[in-house]
Amino acid sequence: MSYKRVVLKISGEALSNGKDNIDFAIVKGVAQQVAELVRMGIEVCVIIGGGNIWRGRQGKEMNRVTADHMGMLATVINSLAFQDTLEAMGIPARLQTAIEMRQIAEPFIR
Numbered sequence: 001m002s003y004k005r006v007v008l009k010i011s012g013e014a015l016s017n018g019k020d021n022i023d024f025a026i027v028k029g030v031a032q033q034v035a036e037l038v039r040m041g042i043e044v045c046v047i048i049g050g051g052n053i054w055r056g057r058q059g060k061e062m063n064r065v066t067a068d069h070m071g072m073l074a075t076v077i078n079s080l081a082f083q084d085t086l087e088a089m090g091i092p093a094r095l096q097t098a099i100e101m102r103q104i105a106e107p108f109i110r
Contacts, residue, residue: 005043008034012049012078022081031085038091048082050074072099080104 010030017023037044050071079095086093096108 003042005045006037007045007047009047010049010082012074015048015078015081022078024081024085027081027085031082031089031091035086035089035091046082048075048078050076050078069099072097076101076105 015022015026015030017026034044034046050073076095076097076099079097083093083095095105097105098108100107
């Protein structure tokens with residue numbers, strides 16, 4: 001069976017080695033696998049989490065919305081690391097986020 005498109009969901013935790021929030025050796029390994037798919041002609045959508053930087057609401061006094069925004073920013077940080085790694089391999093990558101930050105990522109509109 002061959003696929004034209006695949007969606008890959010990567011937990012932020014999967015990009016960490018337990019000591020460093022982002023282990024670039026792990027990022028590179030995953031990016032190499034994605035690059036291989038792209039070179040085979042498969043369209044790949046990668047969804048990356050932010051759990052390794054921000055593990056949800058950690059402060060009892062913190063506003064839930066603020067905590068969620070911190071998690072979303074952590075997701076963008078992980079995504080930037082992954083995008084940079086792919087592009088260094090010659091694979092074009094687009095970063096999209098629902099939080100508007102046009103200098104960093106394209107706005108995602110459902």
